[in-house]
Amino acid sequence: MTLSYADVKSAADRVAGHIRPVTLSPVDPGTFGDAEVWLALEMMQHTGTFKARGAVNFTASHIESGAMPDAGVVIASGGNVGLACAWAAARHHVPATVFVPENAPAVKVAKLRALGADVRQVGTEYAVALEASRQYAATTGALESQAYDHPLIAAGAGTLMEEIHEAWPPVDTVVVAVGGGGLFSGVAASAHEHGVRVVAVEPENCRALNAAIQAGRVVDVPVDSVAADSLGARRTSEMALHWARRAEVTSLLVPDDTIVAARRALWEHRKLAVEHGTAAALAALRSGAYEPAPGERIAVVLCGANTDPSDLVR
Template sequence: MAPLTYGDITTAADRISGRIRPVTLAPLDIDVLRPAPGTGSVAGPGVGEGAQEPYRLHAALEFLQHTGSFKARGAANFVRAHRDAGTLPEAGVAIASGGNAGLACAWAARLHGARATVFLPGTAPEVKRAGLLRYGADVRLVGTEYAEALAACEEFTARTGALASHAYDHPLIAAGAGTLLEEIHRRLPDLDTVIVAVGGGGLFAGVATAARHHGVRTVAVEPEGCRALNAAVEAGRPVDVTVRSVASDSLGARRVSAMALEAALRDGVRSVLVPDEEIVRARRGLWEEYRIAVEHGAATALAALTGPDPAYRPGPGERVCVVLCGSNTGLGSLEQPAGQQL
């Protein structure tokens, strides 16, 4: 497979223009999202009051996108490209997903009058299953991990002739995701760094490719228990990893895509890991301070900045944007007392 190019992303931007929601950007006060000294809670108003932050932080509120995540961009690009080429079959589109890619695929298929069959692990959150049914998808529950759902999807497409989409490992999917960085850069032309969570690597590959074109650094953030990209960088090739994290429903790919690894090995990319407790804390902080409800996968990117020993430390004056990529989550865990979410 050829490396993803900036031209792929600009083509995707033209193809999906008017079909996706432009990203909303908002400034974040990092001081109130950090843990108060000696506690497991966020600092809250007044803690560290008056301190001067050495960098400027914005959040890309991509959870406001159609279907609740950035995945709508890649799905719209994939389905539209096949429809325009006359390669969208009567059997429709099929995909294996932890939930978000399936939602996006079902939405994009419905937009173009096509059927969607979505294979999910049995552990997928109920909120994602319910969303799929609302979009009219045929939902199949298989096993407990994404890899098992993927195997079932591959058998189904071989048998029925349905068009096989992918949660992340396809150039049309990654190029669509990369349009997000194009929009961010248009709004923040002086951006230095974009911070993005990584699962299988579609969002990361697209964002990093566009970021490199604009001279923007990319920080790739993964849970310590779902480190497919980080492990691939260490090994020099995609390798299988174990999947065990509070964010595994959206970041739980066993193996990162070759596209993502190629992007990670370029100049200007950093791979960092964060523990589950910091992901939970960052997610809770967004809820308590901003009433933003995101899934753990989205909070993973922010967790790189908010821990007592941050995985990524921006320099003085650095202009940073963190991508909050999905909100397909229930509110119940946000209302639980701290420490009961793991």
């Protein structure tokens, strides 16, 4: 499956009026030397993450082409992607069935049901829920939605970069955390078109994209990080590896303690409660893993806020 800049532009038209345009907020001057740094507050998006963009593009595109079945969409998820899928389906008056493990957090199950999804709880592992969702699709004809490895999902996510560039045309660099690679792929496709450098950040022990770049092919990696709930993909997508090569992306790894520190700093200085995975992008600058050039203009993507803030309040 391929992803082009044209796909991102088409997605921008589809998501307009459905998603919340990203807000940019400046970091205090001098925080990172002479660099000018702005935070892209995407965690304020519908359902709390960037995933709403890809989900609404995926849904709208299939409706537009007449390919949305009467049975609607189905997905297996224990987290953000299920919420995004359910939200996008409700937005377009399409049935959504979400398979989750029996031990999925009650609060997430309640949110899914509040969005109108038909929640099916099976097994105690994601793999069981995934297989059940596939069987459901085969039996009912429901459309299988994806977490990240689909051009419509990635293109929708890429509309975030389009908005960043439109709001701040002089931007030189965008820093983004990477899990499976959907957000990264879309951002990279857009950034490359506009001549913007991409810095891809992963936890040291959740390095699917970094390992693929080094190996020259997609490979499986172990997953062990405080940010594994959102960045813990065992392998990246071929699409992400393609864009990492084409856009000459800078791939960086950050240790967990810097992620925890960045997340706490966002709370203490801005009262922003974000996921650990979200904080990984900022951790690259705060830890020195990425050293800005003098005068460099940097946008740091804060991509999700579905977190328990209780550990942030002392």
